[in-house]
Amino acid sequence: MLSEWLNSPDRYIRFRFECTDKDIAPQSLDDIVSERxxxxxxYWQIKYTPNPVDNPFTWKWLLHVRGKTTRSRSNIxxxxxxLKKIDAATLxxxxxxxxxxxxREIEESLAGSNYLDFHKAPKDIQKHLADVLDGEEAAIRFLSRLQITHSDKGYLRLRNAIENDLRQHTDAAGIDRLINRSREWTWIExxxxxxxxxxxxxxxSVLSPHRPYPPIPQDFTILDGYRVPDSAFHEEFLxxxxxxxxxxxTLTGPPGRGKSTYLSYVCxxxxxxxxxxxxxHYFLSSTDPTRDRLSPYVVYDSLLxxxxxxxSQTGAEIExxxxxxxxxxRCATYYKKEGKPFIVIMDGLDHVWRENSSDKEPMDDVFKQLIPPTENMVLIIGTQPVADTQLPDRLVTHSPRVAWKELPSMSGRTVMSYLEKEIEYGRLKIRNDAHAKEDLAEGAHELHRITQGHPLHVIYATEHLINSGEGLSKWIVEKIPGDLSQDARTYYESLWFRLTFVQRDILVLLSEFSFHWPSSAFRGSTLLPNTPGDIRSVExxxxxxxxxxxxxxxxxxVFVKGQAEFHERVKILTPKVAQWLETEAPSYLRDTWLWSVQARLGNPDNLIFGLSxxxxxxxxxDGYPVDTFTMLLTxxxxxxxxxxxxxxAYRLRHLKTRLLNDPNFQISDAVRLKVCSWELANSSVLDELIATQHRLSFVELAGLGVVLQGRGLEREAADCGMKALHRYRGDSRFAVKRHWHQDEFSEVLFLGRSYRYRVSPFWASIMRTRRFISSYCLEMLAP
Structure with missing residues (x-):
């Protein structure tokens, strides 16, 4: 309860364990009491058993009377x-x-809810309940008021879950202090x-105030050549x-419309x-390593x-x-004096309900702080048009749907601009140079017609044209397979029946095992030995x-996992995945996934004993990222x-705790240590780092650029450099007290000095961002 309270601090005023004040908590509903x-x-009543397997939740347990005196009563x-002694007006x-x-009987009586249904209990139990609880009407009323949380974690797993949650708030010492103090609060009046x-x-005050964890990333990737879907809408929105x-x-739109990308562009x-x-952003991507984006305290910490x-110049209190x-x-008031609005963007609200077991409470807690917005503050919301029950109550009240702005699909001009950019990059070809402008105009018009300007469909269709190598023309666009005229699900369904069983298996593997799959895995490997997969049809x-x-x-x-054969195919394919990981996969995938897949197949010994x-x-x-091991250890x-x-389990928890404490706070110059390990890393590790570079900090990204340049990968190194520069400029745009950024900048300069024989325009561009230390840069990088 205390852990949940830390996550949602505005929900309760105070708690009490083993409450002895009978005016507040009557006996038998006094284990935990809270004022909201x-x-x-x-009121919470806790009933744990050391052996839940042998002691199930039954009507017999609820109705059993201990003792033989007239005062003996059953639990229920x-x-x-x-409950009769509690004022219904305050309950x-x-x-x-x-x-x-x-x-089975209790499960049928619950019927998937948190309340026992009197009428779904067996007839003999209904009679017994009516006899025990002062009649049928009283029994029904009581059962409708007592919530049931069953199958809760056992003692050991509960502590494991509590420690995982509290790890976000404190260190190991703080967790131990709170657990020990909680025992005192329970045992000592x-x-x-x-x-x-x-x-x-x-x-x-019991928890350690030290928070070693870095702020979670909020950078949503904007693809090169991005164009707003409709210029008129964009101008009106701004x-x-x-x-x-x-x-x-409130900005809304169906899946794949590009809401998050557009809001990041607006930002x-x-x-x-x-x-x-x-x-x-409540959601960035399926490869985002952030452990938690939903809990209120995470959102508070991120925004504060x-x-x-x-x-910082606003003087707002954040500690x-x-x-x-x-x-x-405070921020809105400060910027009002400067004639500027203060903007707060909250994106991906629809993900909370889906990823938090249909529980929107985390959002409700946060939006009580955001709505109504203070004067000179503008709150921008991004969400799919989900039901009101899946959205914060205050948003539903203060932002009615009739006022929502739907992000339009791409205009014909925007579709043409997108195709022009792909042609400029050399990815898309025009079939006939003599009629290039005509083919581009007609092809763009036809693409806009068949996709209705839906951004995801435009991307898919364009990638199909690129992969086919046929070029761009109206005639070729007309031949693009699949129904692109409606939503994403309709398009996937129109493709699914065209695919061979092998191609479907490829999509099943990609959906179930969320790592970067080498294309070679689907061509003549142990995965598909008899019928080499043609990945081009789904590429x-x-x-x-x-x-x-x-x-x-x-x-x-989401679509693939919703297919009827999905789970059966996963069951059949998983042994083949294990064999492929063991014999053919790149070393990085073998080290980070083989034992996990073996555990799925019922052999967890390598996973348990191998993680030493x-x-x-x-x-x-070898340069592997820390978050890889924390997931395996969990x-x-x-x-x-x-x-x-x-x-x-204790050994694994201890090892995970050391990793969760973050090497940046356990050793000095952790970034330079990582760079040294990347220097020695094999190609599969570097490929993974390049593919997941959005996870890296500004300094780590710069360090990766140094390593890639040393490997002769000039284009990839320059890309890392420009992204590091872009992130640095974005991070420091409004910063007045820049000591933290200065420290990071100094680390980059140290990297430059350590690898000065590799100085390139990449480093020069970073140095030019701070004129007042240009001489210092030259001195640092001098031979």
Whole structure:
């Protein structure tokens, strides 16, 4: 409960464990009591058993009477009597939490909900309940008020989950202190001041204030040559943003319309005009390594962190118990004096419901701080047009759907500009140079007609033209297979029945195993030994990198996983994936995926015993990223717990804790150490780093550029350099107190000095960004 409170600090006022004040908490509903900020009270009763397998959740357990005296009562009667003593006007929630697993009768009575349904219980149980709970009507009313949380984590797994959650707030010492103090609050009456009540300040004072984790990335990739879908819409949208003081602007559109890309483009445009912007994306991509983007505290830290780094001159409070609403108000007031609006962008709201088990509470907590927006603040929202029940309550109230702005599809002119850019890059060819302009105009018009300007369809269709090698003309565009006139799902369905079974298997593998697949894996390998896969037919749906291919858009993954044969094909193909990883895959994939796939097949020993301290050190030396091991260690730890191998689980947890503490805070010059390991890394590791460079910090990206230049990869090195420069300029645009950036910049200069024999225009471009240290740069890079 305390961990959830830290994630949603505005939900409760205070907690109490084992409450002895009968005026507040009657006996049998007194394990945990909380006062909510809305004036209601919540009650939890905890019933754990050491062996849930042998002690299931049954009607017999609920109705069993311990003892033989007239005062002896069953569990359900105790809760019934306790609930009667609570004023219904102040009751927020009463909940039973147990690790017992329902038997068939209880499962049928729950019917997928959190409440037992009297009428779905067996007839003899209904009679018994009516006898025990003062009649049928009273029994029905009671069961409708008592929430049931069953199959909860056991003791060991619960601690594991708590530590994982609290790791975001503190270090290992802080976690141990809070767990030990919680025992005191439970066992010793009034142990927590004041009068036994636990407040958020008390919890935070127990936790270590040190937060070693870097801010989560908010850079949404904008493809080269991006054009806004409609110039008129874009101009109107920007005008609304820059003049809409105190307003909410909700941008919507179907999947694949390009909402996040457009909002990131708007963000860049505003920044170039020196208009202050902070933002949070609830979702970046399927390859984003960020462990959590949904919890309220993560969003608070992200937005407050951006204010601290880019708007420190506003004097907004961001430390300690800083209030997000007050910080936003301070920033908006400051920039009003400068004649500029203060912009806050919240994107990807539709992902929260899907990825958080249909629970939108994390958003509700955050949006209580954002809405209504303060004067001179403009709140921009990006979401698919999902149901109101999946969106924050305050957004639904303050931003009615009739006022939402739908991102238009691409205009004919924008489609032509996109094709012109592909021709300029040399990727798309015109069949007849003598009629180039005519073919381009007619091809663009036909492409716009068949796709209705849907950005994802335009991209897919263009990639098909490029991969086919047939060039661009109206006639060729007309032959593009598939129904591109409607939504993404319709297009995928129109392609699916055209694909061979092998091609379908390729998409199944790409959707189930989320790593970069080398194209060679689908041609004459152990995966598809008898019928080599023709990846060309689906290649236009994929994003190709140095490390391999992945689905271009997550909507493809959702579609493939929704096919009836998906799970059966995964079951058949997984042993082949394990064989391929062991015998043919690049070393990086073998090291990071083989043991995990073997564990899926029922053989977790390599995963549990292979993840040793020496193995991790060897992989770090080889240049592997830390987050790769934390995911493997988490999986291994959970399997060890499930198999009751507690010694192994403890060892894996200890090793993971060391990695989670982040090498940047355990050793000096961690970036330079990484660069040295990349110097010695094999090509598969570097290919993976290039493919996932969006995960790297500004300094790490610059360091990777140095390494790639040393390998003779001038184009890739220059690309890293320009992206590092772009990120540095974006990070420092509004920063006044630039000590943090100066430290990072100094590290880049050190890298340049260490590898001065590789100085190139890449380094010169970085040095030119700070004129006042140009002489220092020259001195550092001098022979």
């Amino acid at each position: 900020t809305d004036g209601f009270w919540d 009667r105790k809760w019934f009597d306790a 927020g929630m009463a909940r039973l939490i147990t690790n017992r697993v329902p038997d 009034n142990a927590s001041p004041p009068d036994g009540w636990i407040t958020l300040d008390v919890v935070r 005008t609304g943003v820059t003049t809409g003081s105190g307003s909410i602007i 860049e445009k505003l920044q170039k005009e020196a208009i202050p912007v902070i933002r949070h 962190g951006q204010i601290g780094r880019f708007q 300690g118990n800083a209030n997000l609403h007050e910080a936003l108000e 236009h749906l994929l994003h190709s990198t140095a490390a391999g291919v992945i689905p271009f858009h997550d909507s493809l993954v 301290r020496d193995w991790v050190l060897d992989r770090l030396t 999986e291994a730890e959970e399997i060890a717990f499930d198999r009751h191998r507690y010694t192994n």
